[in-house]
Amino acid sequence: EAGVTQFPSHSVIEKGQTVTLRCDPISGHDNLYWYRRVMGKEIKFLLHFVKESKQDESGMPNNRFLAERTGGTYSTLKVQPAELEDSGVYFCASSQEGSGELFFGEGSRLTVL
Amino acid sequence: GQQLNQSPQSMFIQEGEDVSMNCTSSSIFNTWLWYKQDPGEGPVLLIALYKAGELTSNGRLTAQFGITRKDSFLNISASIPSDVGIYFCAGSYYTGANSKLTFGKGITLSVRP
Numbered sequence: 001e002a003g004v005t006q007f008p009s010h011s012v013i014e015k016g017q018t019v020t021l022r023c024d025p026i027s028g029h030d031n032l033y034w035y036r037r038v039m040g041k042e043i044k045f046l047l048h049f050v051k052e053s054k055q056d057e058s059g060m061p062n063n064r065f066l067a068e069r070t071g072g073t074y075s076t077l078k079v080q081p082a083e084l085e086d087s088g089v090y091f092c093a094s095s096q097e098g099s100g101e102l103f104f105g106e107g108s109r110l111t112v113l
Numbered sequence: 114g115q116q117l118n119q120s121p122q123s124m125f126i127q128e129g130e131d132v133s134m135n136c137t138s139s140s141i142f143n144t145w146l147w148y149k150q151d152p153g154e155g156p157v158l159l160i161a162l163y164k165a166g167e168l169t170s171n172g173r174l175t176a177q178f179g180i181t182r183k184d185s186f187l188n189i190s191a192s193i194p195s196d197v198g199i200y201f202c203a204g205s206y207y208t209g210a211n212s213k214l215t216f217g218k219g220i221t222l223s224v225r226p
Contacts, residue, residue, distance in 0.1 A: 035216075102214065
């Protein structure tokens with residue numbers, strides 16, 4: 001069974017540009033989460049989807065971040081326009097309905113110059 | 114907000130030694146989890162704890178959910194080189210599907226052959 005997959009694995013962009021990160025959760029997992037780790041700090045929650053609905057988006061830093069999960073399958077996280085402080089590793093995780101055990105992807109490393 | 118404290122930031126041990134890692138919080142959590150992250154990979158769940166006082170083992174790993182629900186520890190016995198990585202504790206107030214996790218900053222473990 002395929003795990004959580006994320007694309008791209010690494011993206012280098014300039015300040016002011018736009019980047020879109022994609023996450024494909026484990027098949028059948030209704031819950032999808034985005035987390036972010038800024039270098040040297042803790043992994044922080046961004047938001048949680050249940051199927052296509054945003055259950056909790058309290059961790060989204062500001063309105064430059066937009067997450068979607070159309071159709072309840074894969075999700076995208078768009079940063080527009082990117083700022084220097086957006087650099088970090090963006091993790092996607094998924095879990096089955098009713099389960100608190102999250103399975104993480106390998107992460108997408110974003111570097112904003 | 115909720116914070117989990119893990120220290121020290123790095124630990125260096127000799128192969129074959131046992132190592133213990135603590136995680137403390139000023140807030141109560143109802144679920145504690147321990148994750149390990151290898152370089153270039155996403156966090157992988159090692160042990161999940163759901164009940165105060167619970168002691169759970171997974172091979173050479175043992176973890177406990179503190180009675181006060183404000184702490185947890187992870188023990189690794191007879192360490193081997195592949196134990197190298199970053200160990201994160203994570204807590205959730207919820208036990209079910211709404212698993213918004215709060216992570217510690219992680220402890221980087223090095224094992225000398």
